[in-house]
Amino acid sequence: MLPGKDPPLTRQASRDNAARSPESLHSPAPRDAAIPSASTKSLRPREKLWDRWDKLHSRSRPPHSAEPGEQSAARGAPFIVSIINQKGGTGKTTTTINLSAALAYLGYRVLMVDLDPQGHTGIGIGVDPDSFIESMAEVMSIHRKSMSDIILPTYVSGLWLAPARIHLAHVAEQLYSRVFREAILHQALQSLPYDFIFIDCPPSLGVLTINALYASGFIITPCQMSRYSLEGLADLLLSVEMVKSLAPQELFKRNIFRILLTMFDKRNKVTNEYVLEEIRPYRDLTFKTIILRNEAINQAQIEQRAVFDFDPASTGAADYQQLAVEFLQLYHRLTGVPVADTVLQAPIV
């Protein structure tokens, strides 16, 4: 979303979607029950942030709504999305957290799978690394656990996390000697009771990322507005093509790959022109929504919150809200699954 434009939906708070009927799972809440409202919260001075840091670590997790399995009968297979760029720092984790949280606030049941051994997805959504032992490493390893053994609730109602730990890196090394190693995650994600699963990938095109590609029906590649973040795009598209030829998903076609431009700063005119020119061949594969560089996004990460809960009036919140709407419109076009009229009719600017 470009500066000066209003977000497409109003942001009235509705934190509790536990009481929704199963039918409503594919029909997100109407305008007035969407993403948390603008509050009086404003950006805090740095020293106050540090004061709050201690509180964050002693805070207990808010009580959570119903288990995901309870309403699963009403839904089809989850729509699985990989967030991939082999470069670090392009906005993968930020996009995973904020797009997932936006969809959860719209009433969907969403699982984030952290496939990066750094475990940033969990940290970013306030899951204490000391609160779990088993993680994606155990799911991907030979003595594997099932996803339901490791999935944790988050403070956002309707949003769950399959966390990662650093030893996922060792497990990944061992995967190279396994047969069907690219399909391990695909098997693990079978029959899970969510509407959407977002896989936050590590910054490489290694075996973990190939597993994510194989498992997913849609790919989002966040590209930071800088020369180097585009350089790997050709390699990435090649990997997508290669995995596509192996993968079973009917949906897995090239046109369900989307680039997301992130950290856009309109003051950087020369860089912006360069990147937009480079991206021109892929313009039909690029989200119209552009994520502006916005300090609230950084600060929300420090507070281990989605940006909607840190500063709902920020451009970061508005941009990720619009991305959720554009994503849902595309999801509807690809799958035919109904979404709310307010979402379908919202302009993408």
Ligand SMILES: Nc1ncnc2c1ncn2[C@@H]1O[C@H](COP(=O)(O)OP(=O)(O)O)[C@@H](O)[C@H]1O
């Ligand atoms: N739109 C944005 N505006 C400002 N900072 C951002 C934005 N998106 C991401 N960041 C910051 O950039 C850094 C890298 O983002 P991250 O999502 O962790 O990247 P990746 O997962 O691709 O390595 C983080 O510190 C994050 O807070």
Ligand SMILES: [Mg+2]
């Ligand atoms: Mg990351």
